[in-house]
Amino acid sequence: NLIPEDTVPSTVVAVINVRDRDSGDNGKVSCNIDGDLPFRLEPSSENTYKLIIASALDREKDSAYNITITARDRGSPSLSSRASLVLEVSDVNDN
Numbered sequence: 894n895l896i897p898e899d900t901v902p903s904t905v906v907a908v909i910n911v912r913d914r915d916s917g918d919n920g921k922v923s924c925n926i927d928g929d930l931p932f933r934l935e936p937s938s939e940n941t942y943k944l945i946i947a948s949a950l951d952r953e954k955d956s957a958y959n960i961t962i963t964a965r966d967r968g969s970p971s972l973s974s975r976a977s978l979v980l981e982v983s984d985v986n987d988n
Contacts, residue, residue, distance in 0.1 A: 919968035
């Protein structure tokens with residue numbers, strides 16, 4: 894997926910849907926992004942999160958981001974799962 898480097902912060906770049914078929918706390922899931930990246934996850938609705946650009950992108954600094962999202966349930970013991978996606982930054986200001 895290509896994202897132009899001049900994309901405005903607060904732009905939604907992906908929608909993530911998570912599902913846990915357990916009941917009670919074992920079925921309640923929260924997600925977070927691993928690492929220090931210029932993106933953030935925000936809950937959108939039940940079991941859905943928006944991946945949002947949190948700060949300006951610079952292709953000369955980072956041409957792609959490998960984003961790992963961890964989903965963790967609220968059970969005891971807590972179980973988790975990870976998924977990764979790659980977002981490539983396209984250059985817009987080179988002549």
